[in-house]
Amino acid sequence: xxxxxxxxxxxxxxxxxxxxxxxxxxxxxxxxxxxxxxxxxxxxxxxxxxxxxxxxxxxxxxxxxxxxxxxxxxxxxxxxxxxxxxxxxxxxxxxxxxxxxxxxxxxxxxxxxxxxxxxxxxxxxxxxxxxxxxxxxxxxxxxxxxxxxxxxxxxxxxxxxxxxxxxxxxxxxxxxxxxxxxxxxxxxxxxxxxxxxxxxxxxxxxxxxxxxxxxxxxxxxxxxxxxxxxxxxxxxxxxxxxxxxxxxxxxxxxxxxxxxxxxxxxxxxxxxxxxxxxxxxxxxxxxxxxxxxxxxxxxxxxxxxxxxxxxxxxxxxxxxxxxxxxxxxxxxxxxxxxxxxxxxxxxxxxxxxxxxxxxxxxxxxxxxxxxxxxxxxxxxxxxxxxxxxxxxxxxxxxxxxxxxxxxxxxxxxxxxxxxxxxxxxxxxxxxxxxxxxxxxxxxxxxxxxxxxxxx
Amino acid sequence: xxxxxxxxxxxxxxxxxxxxxxxxxxxxxxxxxxxxxxxxxxxxxxxxxxxxxxxxxxxxxxxxxxxxxxxxxxxxxxxxxxxxxxxxxxxxxxxxxxxxxxxxxxxxxxxxxxxxxxxxxxxxxxxxxxxxxxxxxxxxxxxxxxxxxxxxxxxxxxxxxxxxxxxxxxxxxxxxxxxxxxxxxxxxxxxxxxxxxxxxxxxxxxxxxxxxxxxxxxxx
Numbered sequence: 001x002x003x004x005x006x007x008x009x010x011x012x013x014x015x016x017x018x019x020x021x022x023x024x025x026x027x028x029x030x031x032x033x034x035x036x037x038x039x040x041x042x043x044x045x046x047x048x049x050x051x052x053x054x055x056x057x058x059x060x061x062x063x064x065x066x067x068x069x070x071x072x073x074x075x076x077x078x079x080x081x082x083x084x085x086x087x088x089x090x091x092x093x094x095x096x097x098x099x100x101x102x103x104x105x106x107x108x109x110x111x112x113x114x115x116x117x118x119x120x121x122x123x124x125x126x127x128x129x130x131x132x133x134x135x136x137x138x139x140x141x142x143x144x145x146x147x148x149x150x151x152x153x154x155x156x157x158x159x160x161x162x163x164x165x166x167x168x169x170x171x172x173x174x175x176x177x178x179x180x181x182x183x184x185x186x187x188x189x190x191x192x193x194x195x196x197x198x199x200x201x202x203x204x205x206x207x208x209x210x211x212x213x214x215x216x217x218x219x220x221x222x223x224x225x226x227x228x229x230x231x232x233x234x235x236x237x238x239x240x241x242x243x244x245x246x247x248x249x250x251x252x253x254x255x256x257x258x259x260x261x262x263x264x265x266x267x268x269x270x271x272x273x274x275x276x277x278x279x280x281x282x283x284x285x286x287x288x289x290x291x292x293x294x295x296x297x298x299x300x301x302x303x304x305x306x307x308x309x310x311x312x313x314x315x316x317x318x319x320x321x322x323x324x325x326x327x328x329x330x331x332x333x334x335x336x337x338x339x340x341x342x343x344x345x346x347x348x349x350x351x352x353x354x355x356x357x358x359x360x361x362x363x364x365x366x367x368x369x370x371x372x373x374x375x376x377x378x379x380x381x382x383x384x385x386x387x388x389x390x391x392x393x394x395x396x397x398x399x400x401x402x403x404x405x406x407x408x409x410x411x412x413x414x415x416x417x418x419x420x421x422x423x424x425x426x427x428x429x430x431x432x433x434x435x436x437x438x439x440x441x442x443x444x445x446x447x448x449x450x451x452x453x454x455x
Numbered sequence: 456x457x458x459x460x461x462x463x464x465x466x467x468x469x470x471x472x473x474x475x476x477x478x479x480x481x482x483x484x485x486x487x488x489x490x491x492x493x494x495x496x497x498x499x500x501x502x503x504x505x506x507x508x509x510x511x512x513x514x515x516x517x518x519x520x521x522x523x524x525x526x527x528x529x530x531x532x533x534x535x536x537x538x539x540x541x542x543x544x545x546x547x548x549x550x551x552x553x554x555x556x557x558x559x560x561x562x563x564x565x566x567x568x569x570x571x572x573x574x575x576x577x578x579x580x581x582x583x584x585x586x587x588x589x590x591x592x593x594x595x596x597x598x599x600x601x602x603x604x605x606x607x608x609x610x611x612x613x614x615x616x617x618x619x620x621x622x623x624x625x626x627x628x629x630x631x632x633x634x635x636x637x638x639x640x641x642x643x644x645x646x647x648x649x650x651x652x653x654x655x656x657x658x659x660x661x662x663x664x665x666x667x668x669x670x671x672x673x674x675x
Binding site: 001002005006009010012013354355357358359360361362363364365366367368447448451452453 | 504505508511513514533534537538540541542546548549550552553554555556557561564565566567568569570611624627628
């Protein structure tokens with residue numbers, strides 16, 4: 001027989017109250033742990049997601065929007081930049097790699113990204129990790145075909161503008177021969193494959209717009225054929241469909257309209273732009289080139305550069321306040337649970353006074369009685385917290401399936417966050433505080449009065 | 456004779472709601488030797504239970520001296536007094552006062568726990584076998600008859616081999632037959648182990664079983 005056994009017996013005697021109060025503690029802790037895990041996991045994943053994206057260049061607008069659009073396939077594109085700028089960046093001695101991206105369509109909500117073969121051959125989404133094919137091959141790419149696609153897209157734009165002005169429309173030019181040589185081919189991410197069931201050789205019809213919509217126009221005239229499936233990267237790549245950039249510009253609605261005035265006055269170049277892209281991902285030869293190039297690009301009127309890692313940090317600085325609010329809510333639940341424990345034990349004190357008096361008559365000291373009641377409150381909190389800790393991780397693990405389908409990444413559900421130990425400590429302190437009042441009442445129990453026969 | 460219990464000029468009063476003092480105990484002298492068995496009788500409300508609580512150190516007297524086994528527990532700190540009570544005084548109550556969530560054996564072990572002496576279950580088990588509950592060790596009080604419950608209470612009171620055993624109306628909640636069995640059992644074990652036994656009662660059938668009967672009124 002020992003104190004702890006007495007505590008357990010007391011708890012079992014009031015099993016319902018113990019269970020209810022313990023559950024409220026567990027819920028509070030589970031909520032706090034889940035918030036912490038999700039916050040840290042999402043931040044970590046978002047930050048990891050930026051590892052391969054040293055710098056992103058796109059149209060003037062919100063840098064965060066540019067980053068979300070290019071790196072995470074979220075939000076809409078802030079606009080286009082000229083192909084000439086892409087070529088300039090690609091040929092810049094400071095730039096090791098420049099990969100263009102064009103977006104504007106989706107298939108069942110999965111974003112279709114027009115790019116070049118450099119994305120598969122040279123781009124590393126994390127240091128040392130390139131997108132690897134799980135099946136099939138990558139699409140064929142040639143710059144000549146791309147230029148031809150640009151011409152066709154520009155021609156279509158002219159025809160549409162003429163039509164809008166009510167002028168006679170010249171018949172559309174025949175598709176260049178190289179379009180037939182490079183049919184509409186796509187390489188799909190692992191999540192796209194698992195969610196849509198698309199397999200090598202199957203075709204699909206893209207819908208216009210980056211978000212699925214009932215009104216969206218479908219590009220029925222140009223079905224894409226799946227030629228490759230990427231292995232899982234646990235990044236946004238898993239949820240993307242990569243198509244040949246030239247096929248992107250063969251589609252109706254992806255016209256290239258020339259600017260009425262030259263945008264790049266700095267370059268004194270009045271040649272018409274052959275094409276446009278949504279953004280360019282840059283890998284530099286050395287980090288020392290980052291800021292000079294960043295400044296140069298941001299001084300332009302038609303483009304801007306953004307550091308994805310910095311933008312994501314800024315985003316989480318903002319989101320952090322919401323996290324703190326949720327955490328405060330979880331702590332409030334814990335406090336309410338603590339009050340519930342105090343009320344529960346306090347309510348049981350009238351029936352316990354006799355037991356306390358018996359223990360005192362048997363030789364238990366006041367301090368021992370105080371400890372028994374306090375230990376009971378702490379045990380409820382401790383056990384509730386332990387269950388809550390495990391519960392929080394299980395909730396995150398259970399939510400991972402949904403999270404993966406929605407975002408393409410999972411949170412390490414069974415990774416222990418340092419703050420969890422603080423939550424455990426807070427719960428124990430809370431238990432002790434909630435037990436203080438009833439324990440003091442037990443301490444002061446009048447032994448002689450409570451030993452008297454009740455009937 | 457070696458005295459196990461000695462009381463001299465002990466008094467105890469309570470302040471009533473109207474502010475007046477109500478004296479419940481005024482006792483000149485009471486002495487009990489080792490192994491002695493005494494019935495202390497008195498009318499209801501005469502302060503019999505208060506006297507036992509004073510001897511047990513649960514209450515403190517306003518005046519006088521109480522010595523148990525050579526020690527005046529009133530001069531000890533409260534914590535020391537609690538420990539002294541656990542080791543030196545066995546207490547049997549009218550309403551048994553068993554803890555309902557604990558088995559018969561665990562109730563007896565509770566008595567042992569606070570004395571800081573024995574830690575095993577052997578003595579508690581043996582005592583329960585002695586009182587005829589060898590097969591009821593793991594039954595909770597609700598599963599025991601009232602007679603059995605009082606036998607558990609006797610085993611609990613005796614588990615630390617206390618020199619002094621106090622019994623407050625030990626047969627008060629039992630029928631005549633059970634009351635006689637329990638009282639005989641208590642007296643027998645105390646006699647065998649040389650425990651001094653002070654039984655408080657107002658029941659004439661209980662008084663008849665004791666050679667020495669002390670009337671509370673005569674002590675004041």
